[in-house]
Amino acid sequence: MPASNAKPLRIAVLADSDTRWKWGALTAGRIAPDRAQAGPVLDGFLLRGRATPTARQLTEVGVRADSLREVTAVEFLRAMGEEGAEPYDVLVLALVGGGVQAMLHGLRRVWEDRERRPVVVTGYVGVVYEKLADGLLLRHGADLVLANSRQDAERFRTVFEGVGADASAVTEVALPFLGGAPYTGEHDPYTVVFAAQPSVPENRRDRTYLLERLVRHARLHPEREVLLKLRSRPGEHTTHIEELPYQKLAQKLDAPANFRLVYGNMGEVLDRTDLMVTVSSTAALESLHRRIPTVVLTDLGVREALGNHHFVGSGCLSSWDRLDAGHRPVPDEEWVARQGVAAGGGPAGTGTYDRAFDAARERIAKLLDRPAGPAPLAPYYTLATASGYLPGILARHHLGPDGTPLPGAPAADKEPGPVRQIVRRAARGAYRHGVQRVAPVIRRMGEL
Template identity: 70%
Template sequence: MSISKPKPPRVAVLADSDTRWKWGALTAARVTGCEEPDGFLLRGRATPTARQLREVGVRAASLREVTANGFVRAMGETEYDVVVLALVGGGVQALVHGLRYAWQEAVKRPVLVTGYVGVVYEKLADGLLLRHGADVVLANSRDDAERFRAVYEGVGADSAGVVECALPFLQGEPATGDSEGPVVFAVQPSVPERRADRLYLLRRAAQHARLHPGREVLVKLRSRPGEHTTHIEEQPYQKLARSLDLPPNCRLEYGHMGTILDTASLLVTVSSTAALEALHRGVPTAVLTDLGIREALGNHAFLGSGCLTSWDALDAGHLPKADPAWAARQGVASDRPYESAFDAARARIAALLARPQLPPLSPYYTLATAPGYLPGILARHHLAPDGSPLPGAPSEARPPGPLKQVVRQAARGAYRHGVQRVAPVIRRMGDL
């Protein structure tokens, strides 16, 4: 007599960018066993394109674009066991209030899960309190879990929902130790911000390639021109590269980070989460100090890692070696099996699902604690202070018609033009 395995819970994932979709869908798989959740993409400036979704390489049972109100309505009409919010902090807070309103009459509501897509190096208190109210707030490392609990307890908020796990995309085979593999420079959309700094980094990557003609240097890009990711990219490296004469062994590269790391001999970055992916595989990882060690760059998060170094040192042949104790505290599974990093999250979700009824969502921010802050956050998503839809709020949950699609693409193009062309000019004028 065969014993059938229990069905995994039904899961919905709402994401607002390509990287957050990757985090949300893979998190759902790790903590619930649902390999293909129902996917929802929050309509906005960073809504991923079909190409970006293909590059992420995560499958969904279904995938559609929604507004915040459209998602809230969909959650009221469809029975899910777990809902994962893979959004910026303001989006999470708005959806917590919207879903709280929508589920107020529900006999049994879903378990609500959220977290961060990568290294948390700025706006710790702000981002965390905007995520409070979810049943589970995932922390990607031991350090993060301790910091998250301290923030919640510091304001008198419940910290029971903070659960330590790891980034869900730390996977792949260990490095082969091939010193002839490519050097991968993982760029970031918003770090550094200044054009001169980004040009400097690109020039140094090209210089490294010239000094080592037998080695490939890949400048790993996040998005193609016209696309947006989690952060706005005002100075795309593709555009900057046109002003440089890159050597033949230095080229711009798209593609899945995991595939590129399969053959890499060195990962170079300013502060990208790709550093943790590389460290997990045992790929030597360099976090650049050329522009200083500054909170604005995020490389301060790697203090004590053993990875901080400069292009000069790399040109001379230096290979950084990460400190194992530091790596373990940052969620890089060097001291235990990777899958066990998600055990606590699985147990927390299973315990919540086993309850006959869950209490209403209870965020820290209310009209009593933040009357001058919360209404504005909710209004940006067309929600009233009590979480109900504002009059006239868009709520369609299906893809827009052809005319609306054309108008929306034109609007996004105008927005990108303003960000990438007009805004930098205005800033330069302001500096005169």
């Protein structure tokens, strides 16, 4: 595709949750090479599953696409392999690792006779604090595996090279949703925000403890506004399953008037934040990028299971006792620079945030300009390297070991009718009820 081509770039994003849709769609906008006066055409595909975002969640994300539809894995592959359809230039896979791997094998199959194919991009929504090797190798095979910081880029290359896989796809960028006005001083009222996470911590005791300490902070500082920022409403799912929503735990507390629950876009909440508190949420990186005082709690320990170990050396680790006493952390500048989140800093701490995506744009442009287009997809996992693992990953998405759809795989040719839509919503509701109500009861009974 020559650089003078005036046709807008066509980008598809396949996402499996609201947070991954946000990451994928915003990433698509930042990595698109500037090849036409008009912006890129963005088509969104939402992978049908337990975390498929609701209309409210999509509205809250605030990213608009030229088209958006819900699909199964097989329906998506069929759409990507349709003959005669105008091909996409770039495809962003905003999925869990297993989903990325399944799509890579399925796409390799549907594109095997194509002369050209889209550039395939994948990566992570935020902090990579667990299952580094597992999740990373499941993403191997994409043309670009995006790393959100210099630190992640180094770790990703080490993993790939350590197993003898090609590490050239690793491309350093930054989180695509950073931005907003830098923090300039205290608001009136002074506002403390606790960014809750769906799965960290997991158990009732720890979640109740954090909530009680947040409420206690509100009582100790009646002049402050204390906000509990929640990702989803009861019954909705995001990237992770939330068995014990804070909303339900908060109903049992006699909270003061200056404490309240908030939803909405994180960027808008940060506009009025004076102190960001979390266990290990990516919101900490958004906050640090704006130079807002940010605390990563140590009350439950500094543990890999919590993800707060990622912030060792950041200068942000602290406890509720210290916060109650008025502590304001000062981040370590070198650590912040390695995360690619310092206001005005690029991936390596030089240049501006906007330039953090230059390398990705240049790499995509070169792949698109190759006479034959990108080479065939070549994931590290094959039947030769992982014959006991790969078939199970593919089968979860109704694909056989060679990437072809299994017999009976769901692949509707048209939008489901009203009855099917009602049944589907009922099934999702039953699943969420089981996760948030039945499962915790069974677990408690098992602990008796």
